[in-house]
Amino acid sequence: MSPLARRRIDRASSEPAGAEEPNPRSSITALGTTALGASRAALELWRVFVGTIAGILRGFSRSGDRRGRPKGELVRQLHSIGNRSLIFIIVTLGFIGMVMTYQACLQLGRVTGDYSQVGSQFLRLIISDFGPTLTALMLATRVGAGIAAEIGSMKVTEQIDALRMSGVLPIDYLIVPRFIACVVMTLALAVLGSLVMHAAGGLTAQYSFGVNPGTFYDLSFIRGRHIVLFIVKALAYGAAIPIVAGFCGLRARGSSEGVGWATTAAVIGGSLSVIVLDFIISAAALVLTEGDL
Amino acid sequence: MIDEKPVASPGRSDDFESGEARTRNTLRRGNPLESLGGGAVRLAQDLGGIVILTGQVLRALVPPAIDGRELVKNLHKMGNRSVPIVVLTAFFAGALMMLQTAPFVKKFGATSLAGWGAGYAVLREIGPILIALMFSGRVGANNTAELSTMTVTEQLDGLRSLAIDPIRFLVVPRVIAMMVMLVALTVIGDLVALLGAAVVGRAMLEIDFSTMYHSFADNLKPYDFLHGVYKSIAFGAAIAMSSCYFGVTVRGGAVGVGRAVNSAVVAAAVSIMLLDFFLTYLSA
Numbered sequence: 001m002s003p004l005a006r007r008r009i010d011r012a013s014s015e016p017a018g019a020e021e022p023n024p025r026s027s028i029t030a031l032g033t034t035a036l037g038a039s040r041a042a043l044e045l046w047r048v049f050v051g052t053i054a055g056i057l058r059g060f061s062r063s064g065d066r067r068g069r070p071k072g073e074l075v076r077q078l079h080s081i082g083n084r085s086l087i088f089i090i091v092t093l094g095f096i097g098m099v100m101t102y103q104a105c106l107q108l109g110r111v112t113g114d115y116s117q118v119g120s121q122f123l124r125l126i127i128s129d130f131g132p133t134l135t136a137l138m139l140a141t142r143v144g145a146g147i148a149a150e151i152g153s154m155k156v157t158e159q160i161d162a163l164r165m166s167g168v169l170p171i172d173y174l175i176v177p178r179f180i181a182c183v184v185m186t187l188a189l190a191v192l193g194s195l196v197m198h199a200a201g202g203l204t205a206q207y208s209f210g211v212n213p214g215t216f217y218d219l220s221f222i223r224g225r226h227i228v229l230f231i232v233k234a235l236a237y238g239a240a241i242p243i244v245a246g247f248c249g250l251r252a253r254g255s256s257e258g259v260g261w262a263t264t265a266a267v268i269g270g271s272l273s274v275i276v277l278d279f280i281i282s283a284a285a286l287v288l289t290e291g292d293l
Numbered sequence: 294m295i296d297e298k299p300v301a302s303p304g305r306s307d308d309f310e311s312g313e314a315r316t317r318n319t320l321r322r323g324n325p326l327e328s329l330g331g332g333a334v335r336l337a338q339d340l341g342g343i344v345i346l347t348g349q350v351l352r353a354l355v356p357p358a359i360d361g362r363e364l365v366k367n368l369h370k371m372g373n374r375s376v377p378i379v380v381l382t383a384f385f386a387g388a389l390m391m392l393q394t395a396p397f398v399k400k401f402g403a404t405s406l407a408g409w410g411a412g413y414a415v416l417r418e419i420g421p422i423l424i425a426l427m428f429s430g431r432v433g434a435n436n437t438a439e440l441s442t443m444t445v446t447e448q449l450d451g452l453r454s455l456a457i458d459p460i461r462f463l464v465v466p467r468v469i470a471m472m473v474m475l476v477a478l479t480v481i482g483d484l485v486a487l488l489g490a491a492v493v494g495r496a497m498l499e500i501d502f503s504t505m506y507h508s509f510a511d512n513l514k515p516y517d518f519l520h521g522v523y524k525s526i527a528f529g530a531a532i533a534m535s536s537c538y539f540g541v542t543v544r545g546g547a548v549g550v551g552r553a554v555n556s557a558v559v560a561a562a563v564s565i566m567l568l569d570f571f572l573t574y575l576s577a
Binding site: 088091092095096098099100102103107125128129137138141142145146148149150152153156157255256257258259260261262263264267268271272275276278279282283286287 | 378381382385386388389392393395396413414417418422423426427429430431434435437438439441442445446493497546547548549550551552554555558559561562563566567569570573574
């Protein structure tokens with residue numbers, strides 16, 4: 001590149017505003033600032049969560065008063081969170097089910113060559129972990145990013161302030177319907193995703209390794225505790241995703257750049273909270289059942 | 294700040310009607326064939342756009358004139374700053390896989406095989422996929438947000454008016470940085486994941502670190518590790534191309550930026566899963 005072009009670039013492409021962080025004086029200052037910011041964010045996240053729960057309870061107690069929420073909003077959210085994620089969930093979980101079965105059969109073929117338990121153990125793993133967790137990870141990207149983008153754009157165009165001005169709680173109006181819809185739809189999509197995953201795995205096992213479908217679709221290892229674990233995990237993820245995304249959206253500042261940052265934060269926060277919740281719930285289940293899961 | 298008490302009782306605004314109308318419009322959007330066709334056309338448009346952008350990036354690489362400073366800046370921003378999130382994710386991924394193998398280990402008392410189950414799953418599948426998904430969220434989405442902000446504020450047109458090719462100057466360094474850094478982060482993440490598996494094995498199953506080390510060393514082959522790493526090259530390319538494509542084709546202000554980021558992460562997630570499937574099949 002010529003020096004002239006280089007100079008032109010230097011002048012033209014000054015950093016997009018806000019990309020550089022203020023240079024902290026010392027590492028201790030930086031540490032303190034980070035800790036303060038994190039604790040403030042945690043408090044705010046907690047308030048969004050409590051506000052959402054309170055909003056749901058208020059909805060029960062005063063069924064006639066919907067706090068200005070448009071009629072049919074819940075149905076709309078159920079549709080946009082659930083139905084519109086159908087193809088996405090089917091495609092992603094179907095492929096990952098095929099890959100996992102393929103890898104497991106490949107390894108088993110080298111060691112024992114006995115495929116009779118692949119299907120039943122795979123189903124056990126899907127129900128107690130992979131089904132709800134992978135569904136929720138996928139939803140954290142699609143639904144979490146969607147919620148944060150929507151609420152974030154409303155925040156930066158001052159629609160949230162307008163809501164508050166007209167006496168409407170933004171959490172009741174915006175987050176409560178998304179929360180309910182996401183909890184319901186995560187559970188429903190987790191069931192669907194698990195079925196798709198296991199069916200796709202069965203097809204792979206049948207066509208690539210000649211495993212009899214009768215032995216693959218085997219429910220003998222499933223016990224009540226696996227189903228309980230499945231439901232607990234799906235509900236926990238379904239609650240975490242809209243709370244984190246709504247929190248990120250409400251924190252959006254500035255203009256289009258702020259919306260972008262909020263969406264990014266929602267994807268990361270949602271995925272990470274799914275992984276951490278998975279770890280906590282799995283470890284708790286293992287301790288409660290004394291390792292006999 | 295958020296849960297302030299409402300000042301007046303919520304009035305029934307015009308939003309009521311428009312909300313209902315919106316619901317109707319969402320639920321009954323005319324002909325289902327029409328919406329199916331519309332979706333297919335949009336999918337084809339996006340796929341074609343990504344292919345064209347890939348072609349342009351490859352064309353820009355032919356006499357390799359890469360802007361060094363932009364490349365180094367992006368390598369640092371995308372790689373070094375993602376280390377904490379990748380380490381955290383990988384640690385939990387390893388820990389989770391150990392938790393899933395724990396029932397078998399307890400049942401059969403096969404402590405020497407604990408590292409095999411967890412390590413194989415982590416190195417081949419769970420590690421690269423989870424790290425790529427987190428990378429797509431942290432770096433891909435961020436990159437889309439940045440590029441789309443530049444696009445909607447007409448900074449790309451500004452570059453063009455100075456006779457600077459935005460593909461060469463903005464897109465190429467980002468694509469290279471993402472591909473290089475995802476591979477590097479996958480290597481780090483795999484090691485951290487094995488560490489996470491060992492820590493959980495020690496804490497919950499009382500397996501010594503030395504037993505665990507031998508379990509890893511005896512049962513895992515170098516190819517298991519490489520299998521995950523070379524898949525991450527493809528994942529990096531997919532994340533980079535989808536995030537840059539949705540960044541430079543954005544339209545319409547703040548709403549558009551949010552939508553672009555959303556589309557980019559969804560496209561990245563789908564392409565990670567599809568590529569994983571095809572690469573696993575091809576390489577076995």
